[in-house]
Amino acid sequence: MVISFIYWPSQRVVFFCEMIGEIGEKTMETQFTFKIKDPLGLHLRPAKDMAQVFLDKAVEVHLTFETQKVNAKSPLSLLTLAAPCESVMTLDISGIDQQEALHSFCEKFQDWMEPVS
Secondary structure, X not given: OEEEEEEEOOOOEEEEEEEEOOOOOOOOEEEEEEXXXXXXXXXXXXXXXXXXXXXXXOEEEEEEEOOEEEEOOOHXXXXXXXXXXXOEEEXXXXXXXXXXXXXXXXXXXXXXXXXXO
16 A cells, blocks of 8 residues: 655645555556535536546546446546535546656636535
8 A cells, every 4th residue: 555645735735635556557547536516516617627638647536426436537427426516426447657647637626616625
Protein backbone atom coordinates (compact mmCIF):
# COMPACT_ATOMS: atom_id res chain seq x y z
CA MET A 1 0.00 0.00 0.00
CA VAL A 2 1.23 3.49 -0.88
CA ILE A 3 -0.17 6.73 0.53
CA SER A 4 -0.13 9.78 -1.71
CA PHE A 5 -0.35 13.33 -0.36
CA ILE A 6 -2.20 15.97 -2.38
CA TYR A 7 -2.38 19.66 -1.50
CA TRP A 8 -5.89 21.15 -1.72
CA PRO A 9 -5.28 24.89 -2.44
CA SER A 10 -8.78 26.26 -1.88
CA GLN A 11 -8.94 24.76 1.62
CA ARG A 12 -5.21 24.96 2.38
CA VAL A 13 -5.12 21.34 3.50
CA VAL A 14 -3.34 18.18 2.49
CA PHE A 15 -5.41 15.05 2.06
CA PHE A 16 -4.45 11.45 1.60
CA CYS A 17 -5.20 9.18 -1.30
CA GLU A 18 -4.85 5.45 -0.81
CA MET A 19 -3.20 3.43 -3.55
CA ILE A 20 -4.01 -0.26 -3.48
CA GLY A 21 -1.61 -2.86 -4.89
CA GLU A 22 2.08 -3.20 -5.52
CA ILE A 23 4.11 -0.53 -7.29
CA GLY A 24 4.87 -1.61 -10.83
CA GLU A 25 1.91 -3.98 -11.07
CA LYS A 26 -0.97 -3.41 -13.43
CA THR A 27 -3.31 -3.94 -10.47
CA MET A 28 -2.23 -0.70 -8.79
CA GLU A 29 -5.32 1.40 -8.13
CA THR A 30 -5.92 4.82 -6.62
CA GLN A 31 -9.16 5.52 -4.76
CA PHE A 32 -10.35 9.05 -4.06
CA THR A 33 -13.59 9.79 -2.21
CA PHE A 34 -15.23 13.19 -2.48
CA LYS A 35 -18.48 15.05 -1.87
CA ILE A 36 -20.21 17.17 -4.53
CA LYS A 37 -20.59 20.84 -3.51
CA ASP A 38 -22.37 22.06 -6.66
CA PRO A 39 -26.06 22.80 -5.89
CA LEU A 40 -27.01 21.16 -9.21
CA GLY A 41 -25.09 17.96 -8.42
CA LEU A 42 -23.47 16.02 -11.26
CA HIS A 43 -24.94 17.68 -14.35
CA LEU A 44 -23.88 17.91 -18.00
CA ARG A 45 -21.02 20.43 -17.75
CA PRO A 46 -19.05 18.69 -14.96
CA ALA A 47 -19.74 15.29 -16.56
CA LYS A 48 -18.28 16.51 -19.88
CA ASP A 49 -15.32 18.17 -18.15
CA MET A 50 -14.63 15.11 -16.01
CA ALA A 51 -14.55 12.80 -19.02
CA GLN A 52 -12.21 15.22 -20.85
CA VAL A 53 -9.76 15.23 -17.92
CA PHE A 54 -9.33 11.46 -18.22
CA LEU A 55 -9.62 10.89 -21.99
CA ASP A 56 -6.00 11.69 -22.86
CA LYS A 57 -4.55 9.76 -19.90
CA ALA A 58 -3.44 6.13 -19.97
CA VAL A 59 -5.82 5.15 -17.18
CA GLU A 60 -8.95 3.17 -16.51
CA VAL A 61 -11.34 5.30 -14.42
CA HIS A 62 -14.62 4.43 -12.72
CA LEU A 63 -16.89 6.59 -10.60
CA THR A 64 -19.07 4.95 -7.96
CA PHE A 65 -22.20 6.47 -6.42
CA GLU A 66 -24.20 4.32 -4.02
CA THR A 67 -24.40 0.95 -5.85
CA GLN A 68 -23.73 2.22 -9.38
CA LYS A 69 -20.25 2.11 -10.93
CA VAL A 70 -19.68 3.74 -14.33
CA ASN A 71 -16.87 4.54 -16.75
CA ALA A 72 -15.68 8.08 -15.89
CA LYS A 73 -14.40 8.62 -19.44
CA SER A 74 -17.99 8.64 -20.73
CA PRO A 75 -20.11 11.76 -20.04
CA LEU A 76 -23.33 9.84 -20.73
CA SER A 77 -22.38 7.12 -18.25
CA LEU A 78 -21.62 9.78 -15.63
CA LEU A 79 -25.02 11.39 -16.17
CA THR A 80 -26.78 8.08 -15.47
CA LEU A 81 -25.60 8.38 -11.84
CA ALA A 82 -27.98 11.34 -11.32
CA ALA A 83 -25.95 12.34 -8.24
CA PRO A 84 -27.41 15.32 -6.34
CA CYS A 85 -25.55 17.92 -4.27
CA GLU A 86 -23.87 16.52 -1.14
CA SER A 87 -23.48 13.08 -2.77
CA VAL A 88 -20.41 11.12 -1.70
CA MET A 89 -18.67 9.45 -4.64
CA THR A 90 -15.56 7.32 -5.11
CA LEU A 91 -13.20 7.62 -8.05
CA ASP A 92 -11.17 4.47 -8.87
CA ILE A 93 -8.17 5.10 -11.12
CA SER A 94 -5.69 2.53 -12.41
CA GLY A 95 -3.03 2.78 -15.07
CA ILE A 96 0.30 4.37 -15.88
CA ASP A 97 -0.92 7.99 -15.57
CA GLN A 98 -3.04 7.55 -12.44
CA GLN A 99 -1.24 10.16 -10.32
CA GLU A 100 -1.31 12.72 -13.15
CA ALA A 101 -5.00 11.95 -13.76
CA LEU A 102 -5.88 12.41 -10.09
CA HIS A 103 -3.96 15.69 -9.85
CA SER A 104 -5.64 16.99 -13.02
CA PHE A 105 -9.05 16.00 -11.65
CA CYS A 106 -8.40 17.73 -8.31
CA GLU A 107 -7.17 20.93 -9.98
CA LYS A 108 -10.12 21.10 -12.38
CA PHE A 109 -12.80 20.30 -9.81
CA GLN A 110 -11.51 21.88 -6.59
CA ASP A 111 -14.47 24.31 -6.46
CA TRP A 112 -17.02 21.67 -7.45
CA MET A 113 -16.25 19.05 -4.81
CA GLU A 114 -14.37 18.48 -1.57
CA PRO A 115 -12.37 15.46 -0.42
CA VAL A 116 -13.85 13.13 2.19
CA SER A 117 -11.42 11.59 4.65
